[in-house]
Amino acid sequence: xxxxxxxxxxxxxxxxxxxxxxxxxxxxxxxxxxxxxxxxxxxxxxxxxxxxxxxxxxxxxxxxxxxxxxxxxxxxxxxxxxxxxxxxxxxxxxxxxxxxxxxxxxxxxxxxxxxxxxxxxxxxxxxxxxxxxxxxxxxxxxxxxxxxxxxxxxxxxxxxxxxxxxxxxxxxxxxxxxxxxxxxxxxxxxxxxxxxxxxxxxxxxxxxxxxxxxxxxxxxxxxxxxxxxxxxxxxxxxxxxxxxxxxxxxxxxxxxxxxxxxxxxxxxxxx
Numbered sequence: 001x002x003x004x005x006x007x008x009x010x011x012x013x014x015x016x017x018x019x020x021x022x023x024x025x026x027x028x029x030x031x032x033x034x035x036x037x038x039x040x041x042x043x044x045x046x047x048x049x050x051x052x053x054x055x056x057x058x059x060x061x062x063x064x065x066x067x068x069x070x071x072x073x074x075x076x077x078x079x080x081x082x083x084x085x086x087x088x089x090x091x092x093x094x095x096x097x098x099x100x101x102x103x104x105x106x107x108x109x110x111x112x113x114x115x116x117x118x119x120x121x122x123x124x125x126x127x128x129x130x131x132x133x134x135x136x137x138x139x140x141x142x143x144x145x146x147x148x149x150x151x152x153x154x155x156x157x158x159x160x161x162x163x164x165x166x167x168x169x170x171x172x173x174x175x176x177x178x179x180x181x182x183x184x185x186x187x188x189x190x191x192x193x194x195x196x197x198x199x200x201x202x203x204x205x206x207x208x209x210x211x212x213x214x215x216x217x218x219x220x221x222x223x224x225x226x227x228x229x230x231x232x233x234x235x236x237x238x239x240x241x242x243x244x245x246x247x248x249x250x251x252x253x254x255x256x257x258x259x260x261x262x263x264x265x266x267x268x269x270x271x
Contacts, residue, residue: 027076031069038062198243205247208254 042062210216 028073031073035066035069038065194241194244198241198247201244201247201251205250205254208251212254212257
């Protein structure tokens with residue numbers, strides 16, 4: 001048979017382990033079983049006890065043990081209630097945290113939708129502006145009669161362009177024929193004559209320059225053994241005329257200098 005002290009030691013050891021609510025129920029059942037056992041044993045002992053004084057002492061001791069057991073029960077009951085309250089508060093806090101997280105997620109979703117709605121509103125405003133502009137432009141469109149007149153003008157212009165294109169084609173063919181025709185009176189024939197004149201004038205200018213400078217007149221210069229310039233007749237004529245003008249200016253300058261020098265010598269001799 002276990003004594004009250006042994007039961008107290010059992011409770012003290014259990015007290016240091018855990019504070020779980022299940023543990024509290026197990027302890028309560030165990031204490032109740034011990035109380036039943038003690039009461040049964042006490043009843044048996046009371047029946048056997050014949051001395052009233054011993055019986056009274058034993059009863060006081062048993063009452064003290066019962067009070068200790070009741071205090072233990074009260075302690076574990078309070079502990080379990082505190083544990084339940086803590087669990088309840090923790091559960092409530094967790095529930096609140098989850099609710100806050102859900103509300104924050106909903107708020108972020110609302111913000112995202114607000115941004116999308118603002119963009120959509122801007123797009124709709126732009127589309128509305130375009131529609132208004134298009135409507136204004138549509139009101140300024142030409143009437144049917146004006147469109148027909150404009151269409152006739154465009155057709156006349158297309159015909160005129162076709163005629164102009166045909167004339168341009170004929171002019172190009174005529175120009176090509178003039179450039180490639182080498183017969184008398186043609187541009188190519190005339191340009192060849194101009195080129196010959198240019199070479200003769202250049203030869204004369206070089207002979208006079210060499211003569212004035214006291215240089216030897218070479219056979220190459222006298223024979224005009226220069227390479228003929230070949231190209232388009234119009235460009236050739238233009239370049240040859242420029243060369244002729246330059247060579248003619250040189251020849252005139254040289255002749256003027258010779259004439260002036262000759263006249264000066266005559267004046268000096270007369271004097």
